[in-house]
Amino acid sequence: MKHRAIFDRQPWLITPEALQAIAAFSAWDEWDEETAGDTQAPLYEVVDGVAVFPIVGALARTASWWADASMEDIGAAVKEAAGRADVRAILLDIDSPGGTVNGTPELAQIIADATRLKYVYAFTAGQMCSAAYWLASQCDAIYMTPSARVGSIGVILSVLDWSEMYKSWGIRVEVFAAGKYKSAGAPGTSLTDEQRAHLQGDIDEIAAEFDAAVLARGRQIPAEALEGQTFSGRGAQERNLAVVVKDRAEVLERLGVLGARPAIDSNAKAMTIEAQLKAANDKLAEIAAKEAAEEKEKDEPEEKDKEAAEDGEEKKDGEDGADEEDDEVDAKAKSRIAALSSENALLKSQVAGLSDVNAKLVAAYNKLEARDKDLSARANREAARIVAETGTSTPARVSARSVGGRDIEALRAEFKAIKDPKAQSAFLARLTPDQFAAL
DSSP states (O other): OTTGGGGTTOOEEEOHHHHHHHHHHHTOTTOOTTTTTOOOSOSOEEETTEEEEEEESOEESSOOSSOSEEHHHHHHHHHHHHTOTTOOEEEEEEEBOEEESTTHHHHHHHHHHHTTTSEEEEEESSEEETHHHHHHTTSSEEEEOTTOEEEOOSOBOOOOOOHHHHHHTTOOOOOOOSSTTTTTTOTTOOOOHHHHHHHHHHHHHHHHHHHHHHHTTOOOOOGGGOSSOEEOHHHHHHTTSOEEOSOHHHHHHHHHTTOSOOGGGTTTTTSOHHHHHHHHHHHHHHHHHHHHHHHHHHHHHHHHHHHHHHHTOOOOTTHHHHHHHHHHHHHHHHHHHHHHHHHHHHHHHHHHHHHHHHHHHHHHHHHHHHHHHHHHHHHHHHHHHHHHHHOOOOOSOOOSSEETTEEHHHHHHHHHHOOOHHHHHHHHHTSOHHHHHHO
16 A cells, blocks of 8 residues: 555546556555666657657656656657657657646647647557547647547546544544645545535646647537547547547558648747638648649549550550559559648648637637726716715716726735834725725
8 A cells, every 4th residue: 555645636637447457556565666667768769750659558747656658758758859850740659548637738738839840640559548638639630540549538536535444443533634625535534525626626627628728729529528438430530539540550651741841830829810820721722732733643644644545656665664653653642642631631620720719819808898898887887876975076087997086006005015004004094985995
């Protein structure tokens, strides 16, 4: 039980069965925590210009006796690969049930940043669940084989209640703590209703951040797919979680024909949403033109053969070699068209996502503007009421920032600057009831 502490009040982004397996390991006292997790294998290798990252097993922020992968190490390696001139794309080859919350958002942001410099794809032939899917969701595209599992978009926290067992052993636990949440989950005690609500609130907050990250790149994933379940290939593709491919080689082939990443979003942080939309639309037009050119190039050998047949020209020498060359050109053209079509679909999805974000920002701005107008109108109505009831002259215009002719922020600053309690009392005594309430 010496490793049990890692589970106390610890939220996880992992499948329940994987968490149970880690818990079983934690009870194994002979586990060598000094050497467990040590590895000399490189974090990635470059294959034909593609940096391939094998991300396997449970994930933790730092190296651990139970975790197979350190997210800090992976993050540093992704940054390195994104900055290398000989790397034009990155592939995250994932087989992971997830891991800890701690470290996941940070690595996800590093991956998102890398997409501004290189194409970044995620692929799994095994598991891409929970924390692992959070990471994958920041990539340009997500691929999986038909039998792989993806999803588990949710957060889990287990709290063991040993109180009845302790009671049966004649053991009574008394806990002395400062703060009503400090003792939540203490061995031999049960959670209070307030403690349960606090823990659930923490879980809900993390889950909301998880959902937002998954949808941030414009993927149209339905809300019912964000309930912690996993999906195989067909189910995942129907819900827009991933695209099904036959194997990793197909993904590498798609990356291989894309070339270097265009610099349309290298300054994405400084670009406005409108600018990003324009850049994405310009890129869509460029890809459409390339697709048309590739189709034309593919059809040219067929047109030439047709013309040769109509003219009655016969060229027996080298016919076999010419046919093989035409087949090779046709295969390359088809491969490039498939890759460009995939990029086209990806950019369309991103445009839809950015449009949705833009609409939400406009709606939020309009809501804030309406609220400000409402506050001002209410304040003016209150001023008119005071005049009607007291018969005094109209006071200075009342607003959310000014009451009784005094700026509220200035009053607050003046009050904070007073250190002597008596002077503070005298200051408050000089305020009108409205000013006191606003302060």
